[in-house]
Amino acid sequence: MALVDFPRVQLTHTPTPLEPLPNLTQQLGGPRLFVKRDDCTGLAMGGNKARQLEYYLGQAMAENADTVLITGAVQSNFLRMTAAAAAKLGLRCEIQLEDRVPNMGADYHSSGNVLLHQILGCTVHSFAEGENEKAADAALETMAYRIRADGGRPYVIHLSQEHPPIGALGYVDAAREILEQTAQTGTKIDLIVIPSGSALTHVGTLVGLRLLGSALPVLGICVRRDQKQQTERVLRRANETAELLGKSGIIKPDDVWVSDRVLAPGYGQVNEQTTEAILLAARSEGLLLDPVYSGKTLAGLISLTRDDIIQPHWNVLFVHTGGTPALFGYQSLLAPNSL
Numbered sequence: 001m002a003l004v005d006f007p008r009v010q011l012t013h014t015p016t017p018l019e020p021l022p023n024l025t026q027q028l029g030g031p032r033l034f035v036k037r038d039d040c041t042g043l044a045m046g047g048n049k050a051r052q053l054e055y056y057l058g059q060a061m062a063e064n065a066d067t068v069l070i071t072g073a074v075q076s077n078f079l080r081m082t083a084a085a086a087a088k089l090g091l092r093c094e095i096q097l098e099d100r101v102p103n104m105g106a107d108y109h110s111s112g113n114v115l116l117h118q119i120l121g122c123t124v125h126s127f128a129e130g131e132n133e134k135a136a137d138a139a140l141e142t143m144a145y146r147i148r149a150d151g152g153r154p155y156v157i158h159l160s161q162e163h164p165p166i167g168a169l170g171y172v173d174a175a176r177e178i179l180e181q182t183a184q185t186g187t188k189i190d191l192i193v194i195p196s197g198s199a200l201t202h203v204g205t206l207v208g209l210r211l212l213g214s215a216l217p218v219l220g221i222c223v224r225r226d227q228k229q230q231t232e233r234v235l236r237r238a239n240e241t242a243e244l245l246g247k248s249g250i251i252k253p254d255d256v257w258v259s260d261r262v263l264a265p266g267y268g269q270v271n272e273q274t275t276e277a278i279l280l281a282a283r284s285e286g287l288l289l290d291p292v293y294s295g296k297t298l299a300g301l302i303s304l305t306r307d308d309i310i311q312p313h314w315n316v317l318f319v320h321t322g323g324t325p326a327l328f329g330y331q332s333l334l335a336p337n338s339l
């Protein structure tokens, strides 16, 4: 099936800007940096999930669903944007918060995206077990069963790999957007740097580029799993995405490039390099990143630049996937003297 044949709803403000980062480029003294502003997709403060949701909720609407279910971390941007999209489309929304990040403060559990979930008015469940993707999805299935028994029509957005990578389709389209923008402005990009979590953003971008005949390398910065696990996941999900689009075989193992050098101590946990990257982007470009995804991704980019793995003569496009509201959930870690 071609991309245009998948059901889709309109949720985003696109194309998002693609801009140079002259001050950050100068400060780092390495490659010329550009940013794809996918923090500006719209939909209740924006981010990459708006593009993914256009396809998930397209399918939900095509199936005549009345309730959407999703699971994620407590400060998940996906849950926030799903609640917003559901409100906009007139669907009920139930979200499940997974307690995946240890030792977090009151701000993490009440501010940032958690506050926005409440304002957006969805039903909130908690999943205390934390890190267990399949069990979290199974809990959603139990909720869906209950909703069906009550005569409702649930649509589940799964996070585990056992389900089709529908969300990646949003980034297949974003890849086209990036190629059009760089062609229009005559900007030659040598590398795209992007966060790699569930991997659908990474995979969609990669598949979109290859579908359009571009060999541009995509480097995924691990935000949740180590390099080995993420490499397997990206390859598997990329092949599945290509297959969904009837283009099996366009992704080669060599297309998959991930780095986990700034992942420690783990998902959603801040390290020194990430704090440095957040402050640097804010103070040189007025660009607000987040501690879980975009800040870690810039930290990875900086680290690989310092070691000359990302070459100084390259033009590098950093994809800002949003997440900014999570800053408020990390106040006690980012500005410990402010409380």
Ligand SMILES: *Cc1c(COP(=O)(O)O)cnc(C)c1O
Pocket (backbone or CB within 6 Å): 047, 048, 049, 076, 077, 078, 195, 196, 197, 198, 199, 200, 201, 202, 290, 293, 294, 321, 322, 323, 324
């Ligand atoms: C979810 C998320 C990501 C990771 O995207 P995946 O498609 O899950 O890999 C990156 N940045 C932000 C801000 C996110 O919310």
